[in-house]
Amino acid sequence: MTVLKSENFPENARAAIGDAKLQAALLNIRTIFRNNRTRIVAATPEFEELRHAGAAIKREAVANLDVYLQRFDAAATAQGAEVHFCADAKSARETIAAICLAENAKLVTKGKSMITEEIGLNPYLIAKGFTPVETDLGEYIIQLRDEPPSHIIAPACHVKKEQVAETFRAAHPNRPADRDLSTHDSLLAEARAELRTRFLAADVGITGANMLVAETGHAVLVTNEGNGDLTQTLPRCHIVVASIEKIVPTLEDAATVLRLLGRSATGQQSSSYTTLSVGTRRAGEVDGPESCHVVILDNHRSEMLGGDYEDMLRCIRCGACINHCPIFANVGGHAFGAVYVGPMGSVLTPLLKGLEEAHYLPHACTMCGRCAEVCPMEIPLPEMLRKLRNQTHAQELTSATSRRGLALWTYLAERPRLMRGISRIGGVVMRLVGRRGALRRWPMAGEWTRFRDLPVPQGGGFVDRANKAKAKG
Amino acid sequence: MTASERTGILAAIARTRHGAAADREAAVDRRFANRPSGPRLALVADAMKDGASLADVFAAAAIRSGASVVRAASAAEVPETLRALWRDTGLEGPIVHADDPLCAACDDFAPSHTGAAVGEDRVGISRAIAAIAETGSLILASSAGTPTTVNFLPETHVVLVAEADIRESLEDLWPELRAKGEWPRTLNQITGPSRTGDIELTLQIGVHGPRALLIVVYGDGR
The missing domain is CATH 3.40.50.10420 (NagB/RpiA/CoA transferase-like)
Structure with a gap:
């Protein structure tokens, strides 16, 4: 048996997306499970x-x-x-x-x-x-x-x-x-x-x-x-x-x-x-x-009591969060490399097996919030995933690039004037480099631009525009 | 497990809980004394507004779950109803049935026996201790005369239930069962035939339990 591991989530996910048989099977989850629940909840x-x-x-x-x-x-x-x-x-x-x-x-x-x-x-x-x-x-x-x-x-x-x-x-x-x-x-x-x-x-x-x-x-x-x-x-x-x-x-x-x-x-x-x-x-x-x-x-469940993840102990394992998760719908369960998959699994696995092994899982989330909406036990799953993300950052389990990027962003966010200045320059550079209003590539966003173009900012930032509007009266 | 594991787990939980131990024991005692019910669904009451009886609502829900339902006016008519059902549905024995005079009416249909079901039994006949209108479910209890295997091993399960034993919801049943003073080993809530969606999420009937559930609802003759 080839058992996939949580620590290889990115590779697992890529393979799953390329697996035509799996993709056909996952279509059923997106339709049947979701429709059945929607119908009875409406009734x-x-x-x-x-x-x-x-x-x-x-x-x-x-x-x-x-x-x-x-x-x-x-x-x-x-x-x-x-x-x-x-x-x-x-x-x-x-x-x-x-x-x-x-x-x-x-x-x-x-x-x-x-x-x-x-x-x-x-x-x-x-x-x-x-x-x-x-x-x-x-x-x-x-x-x-x-x-x-x-x-x-x-x-x-x-x-x-x-x-x-x-x-x-x-x-x-x-x-x-x-x-x-x-x-x-x-x-x-x-x-x-x-x-x-x-x-x-x-x-x-x-x-x-x-x-x-x-x-x-x-x-x-x-x-x-x-x-x-x-x-x-x-x-x-x-x-x-x-x-x-x-x-x-x-x-x-x-x-x-x-x-x-x-x-x-x-x-x-x-x-x-x-x-x-x-x-x-x-x-x-x-x-x-x-x-x-x-x-x-x-x-490890008693360790979850009294802390940030106690709410997870309400879970009744119905699978609704999994059925409504856009990540699960695209990569299936095996990519998570764990017994529990989807949103509830991405919270539970790090808590049961340790964050070192499962550090990718809290990031396997678009923060769309559907899981929390359908959870019959009102478990704030995105909130808990966000807390786990913070932990992966604090424990330096995320990539050095993303940590440096966040550190830079934090530095700028704490200095609004500098941030505005840099944003203005960035906007100008992007407009110069971009073609037909879009960028094919951008440094440190390679994964993003691999699948889509990055639109070039059309004009100044929010504060500049607000000031301009104010000046106009 | 060691005794210290039990102590360790309970102590680890207690350390994180708020309030004195005695207060929390008292809170649990209160919960057990009051047993608050959650929200009840309006669907049974709504269905009865148009003049349907509880038995009608139960029968409709049971049919929606994939069961078949036949009605008899009274217990006295059950043997004849069973005979017609046997003839019309082309059932074949052997039969295993609960040790119950009404279920025993089938003894001359085909080879039959009481006791635990065996692999060869084709039809099981039981009597439900209650039924639930909200979900169309039958409630069966294990006892010396009503073995649980009768409910699960044969391909066809025939269940008799008195109209008087139909309740709106599970919450109406629990106090009655508590009042009996002791619990059966097994209480089965059965809603429709055995089903699965495990191959391509396609609904299929009759995987391990009965392929068909036939319910006879009988009145009190009035």
Whole structure:
């Protein structure tokens, strides 16, 4: 697998823009996801009110997060679950592998879980001798292709159906070589048949959680395929993996968040399956897990509390910011070189993995503000990206040229008379050098002028013009 | 995990939070006591202004989500409704059904059994403990007689629900479920058949869960 890295974002992005297959796939994001959300938000007059309420719920959860986590722990434990708090990715991987070992597991089915991507669970389980199988259709496709997800809710959105067919032919050699895999339906039928045998044979099922309800100990899991339910019901052991900020106080709060989640993610009033589970199978029950574990992961999130990035802990991973981001729409997810992509990823990745590795990501933004407009949790994403940019500048992670340029600009901006003088001279020089009102090239703006001409200033600066206007009366 | 990890995480969070520990515990207790609801949607009430019943609104929403709905006047008519449904939709067994007298009406349609579903079962028949009109969702609870696999393994899922058990929204259901004193292992909110958009964001029905969801809504005979 060639895994792209955040530190190579410019090269990754350039390659993505030149990739015709990827560009065709990304068209779907720009149309389908956006249109679906727009349609349902228009049909929900209460949507703004819901956003305020949803953000307030998560603010309350975060304000008393330690207390809510303890209440969740107590409620889930009382109903047969074992709750494990894990400080970092390593601790979570080891905890999960130890549970699989204790269960004497071989086959481990997985529902879609970004947290398990974040902690790098699959390679670790494979190294320990277990066989993890992704069961969400998109995750299954990219697992077979040995690729990371490119979108948090549509992990295989970069893959065309012809590529899925190739992948299935290679992965399912026992099926007839001349079978038809040209249609969406034939691909779906084959995936259903293949994964059915895994569901029934699995020893352990691992799922994420969209929410943890502190009041009752419930893990709330939202899916459209039903794979999460087969994953958590058929094996003898169910492991829920969730990060600390998945907490909501009560079931009433969960209902509000659900109204926002479906609408923001896929434009649905409600996803097909919303499952509330807590603990182990009850006395007399004939299915459901005999052991149930909840792994609660911190992994740098507690460090985000009380600082500039606490608001990010309200994120419910709906993907709306990603679907509306012009950068994502052009380069796709893999270019970000991270598990979390688009605006929410460009904030989270530096915080989870360090700014050194991810310093380009806060700059992969046009500051258009669409992400903050559509965020159901009112997270000020552009504001946080701007703060991260300041940090990359302060830590000298940006290029020397751009830092010198900014230093020069700051020097001039603090000296308005000098700035006006230089601007006048600059304007004259540009008019002299420019042809037909435009510049083909300009020093230090090579990347900009590579794709477009720089218009030459038509007349003086703002202050000169204002003074002139004033003199005229 | 070690015990110290739990302590460490909780302490790291507490250090950044405002207010005394006792005050924050009290704030959480208040939240659990009051359980404020968020904004409720007007869409159910709006739909009922024209004289539609809650069951009508539920049925319309369920159909929009891709389910099929048939109505029966009373529980007594459910066996006949199921028989007609079986005949008209050309369903084939084996059947797995909840341990419930109404669901057992299917016992003479095809080979059938209760208990957990197995891979060969073609049709699952369940009874919902409630339904939600706002979204057209069914609520199913696991128990000794109502295994969760019945809801997910077979290709076709038939669900019976009484009109009297339909609620406007989830917020109307939570107090009733709390009052029972204990939670089932699994509560399933089911809205339409299994679906995916994972290949080219193209909507497809029936990936892992049921390809078809057939709902029988029955009245109280009045």
